[in-house]
Amino acid sequence: MAISALEDLSETKESGVRSYCRNWPVVFDRASGSWLYDEEGRAYLDFFCGAGALNYGHNNPAFKRPLIDYLTSDRVTHSLDMFTVAKREFLATLDELILRPRDLEYRVQFPGPGGANAVEAALKLARKITGRTEVVTFTNAFHGMTLGALSVTGNAFYRHGAGVPLPHATPMPYDRWLGGQTRDFLWLEHLLSDRGSGLDKPAAVIVETVQGEGGINVASPEWLRGLADLCGRHGILLIVDDVQMGCGRTGPFFSFETAGIKPDLICLSKAISGYGMPLALTLIRPDLDIWKPGEHNGTFRGFNLAFVAGTAALRTYWHDDALERATLTKGQHVARMLTALAGSVPGTRIFARGRGLAHGLVFDNGDPAAKVCAAAFEQGLLVETAGPESEVVKLLPPLTISDAELQHGLDILAEAVRAVCLPHSGPEPRRDGRGHGLAGQAGGASGEPEGADEGHGDGYDAIPRLRSS
Numbered sequence: 454m455a456i457s458a459l460e461d462l463s464e465t466k467e468s469g470v471r472s473y474c475r476n477w478p479v480v481f482d483r484a485s486g487s488w489l490y491d492e493e494g495r496a497y498l499d500f501f502c503g504a505g506a507l508n509y510g511h512n513n514p515a516f517k518r519p520l521i522d523y524l525t526s527d528r529v530t531h532s533l534d535m536f537t538v539a540k541r542e543f544l545a546t547l548d549e550l551i552l553r554p555r556d557l558e559y560r561v562q563f564p565g566p567g568g569a570n571a572v573e574a575a576l577k578l579a580r581k582i583t584g585r586t587e588v589v590t591f592t593n594a595f596h597g598m599t600l601g602a603l604s605v606t607g608n609a610f611y612r613h614g615a616g617v618p619l620p621h622a623t624p625m626p627y628d629r630w631l632g633g634q635t636r637d638f639l640w641l642e643h644l645l646s647d648r649g650s651g652l653d654k655p656a657a658v659i660v661e662t663v664q665g666e667g668g669i670n671v672a673s674p675e676w677l678r679g680l681a682d683l684c685g686r687h688g689i690l691l692i693v694d695d696v697q698m699g700c701g702r703t704g705p706f707f708s709f710e711t712a713g714i715k716p717d718l719i720c721l722s723k724a725i726s727g728y729g730m731p732l733a734l735t736l737i738r739p740d741l742d743i744w745k746p747g748e749h750n751g752t753f754r755g756f757n758l759a760f761v762a763g764t765a766a767l768r769t770y771w772h773d774d775a776l777e778r779a780t781l782t783k784g785q786h787v788a789r790m791l792t793a794l795a796g797s798v799p800g801t802r803i804f805a806r807g808r809g810l811a812h813g814l815v816f817d818n819g820d821p822a823a824k825v826c827a828a829a830f831e832q833g834l835l836v837e838t839a840g841p842e843s844e845v846v847k848l849l850p851p852l853t854i855s856d857a858e859l860q861h862g863l864d865i866l867a868e869a870v871r872a873v874c875l876p877h878s879g880p881e882p883r884r885d886g887r888g889h890g891l892a893g894q895a896g897g898a899s900g901e902p903e904g905a906d907e908g909h910g911d912g913y914d915a916i917p918r919l920r921s922s
């Protein structure tokens with residue numbers, strides 16, 4: 454079916470809520486490693502990665518074989534939270550390769566298929582444990598679309614969609630939101646200490662270490678340690694939402710490892726299943742696991758195909774630190790390239806920020822950012838915008854991307870930025886009319902580090918977040 458026919462069909466049959474297909478109006482068909490292909494055979498390098506669900510690329514062969522074997526031998530697919538071999542292997546592997554080596558002890562709750570399910574479960578449990586209702590959240594936070602998750606999300610457009618008040622959540626400034634003009638946590642510390650402040654003692658604080666949808670805002674390790682310390686002193690539970698930044702996106706498996714903190718509750722989803730299949734986890738400090746059997750449930754919790762691929766992902770990429778080191782090395786390269794790119798466009802205030810392989814190119818407003826994404830798409834690169842005004846071009850390449858593919862994507866992005874910000878320079882025509890020669894060649898799913906150096910993983914943020922204008 455031609456794209457115009459499909460657009461017509463979507464126009465009449467699919468809800469107006471659809472969004473990505475409006476930005477990328479082609480019909481995607483195949484995918485492999487770092488690449489998507491439309492039905493005409495055109496290749497698109499994927500710096501979007503299913504919004505962080507495809508850290509190991511598309512159809513990673515290391516997970517495909519176990520999945521096919523599982524399917525063809527009639528193993529259990531749907532099982533709610535019954536015991537299955539696939540679940541046992543996933544839990545044992547998570548413990549062996551992720552939790553124990555990091556000296557982390559958590560119980561695993563499978564709260565439902567998506568990230569918002571993991572957030573809902575964490576919020577409910579924190580309230581049940583403490584008997585309190587309030588939750589502290591941060592400016593530009595994003596935690597999902599269900600009512601509880603939405604109540605701790607900052608974006609006004611999404612909040613408005615709730616159609617009901619979103620109470621029991623209090624926003625506080627994220628790291629450097631006030632441009633470094635106020636000492637970290639000065640306001641929150643006062644609110645908690647002064648019995649006249651009007652803030653009821655919160656059950657929990659929920660935080661992302663790097664805000665993905667919020668525009669790649671990077672919290673420093675010191676800020677995160679300060680937050681963990683504050684929570685500890687005031688008896689408030691700390692929830693880290695690692696739905697987008699977990700599973701190695703910032704380098705280490707958990708994004709909070711760089712700060713050396715141990716949250717009380719952790720939300721994971723997206724890349725945890727490896728293959729882009731729905732799976733979410735709420736990790737609970739053992740002494741906090743006061744759920745009664747069945748008190749929080751759902752039909753689609755133990756999705757066995759996700760367990761099979763998730764186990765293969767952990768076994769393939771997390772038996773050593775090669776992927777982590779490669780991510781940090783590649784991330785440093787991206788940081789250098791983006792910083793140079795931002796500085797190469799005179800008369801603009803573009804800047805770059807990020808950590809690991811999560812990066813943002815920040816524009817003054819949403820207009821140039823949207824145009825850059827559109828120009829990049831024309832040249833065969835998928836990138837989306839983020840931030841409260843959609844003013845940030847967000848880069849989430851697969852962690853398994855080859856150096857050549859990464860550079861190719863950065864080159865397209867640079868061309869797109871120049872075409873938008875220096876229009877007389879004009880974009881070059883798409884190089885081969887169907888897709889670049891790199892597509893499908895460079896072992897996009899290998900994940901082998903190439904000359905990996907020691908990475909610092911501290912993140913970078915060129916200028917304070919409070920603009921002078």
Ligand code: PLP
Pocket residue numbers: 504566567568569570572595596597598661665666694695696697698722723
């Ligand atoms: N938390 C974070 C940090 C996210 O980035 C997202 C989605 O982007 C969610 C929660 C919600 O996940 P889902 O869309 O799977 O419900």
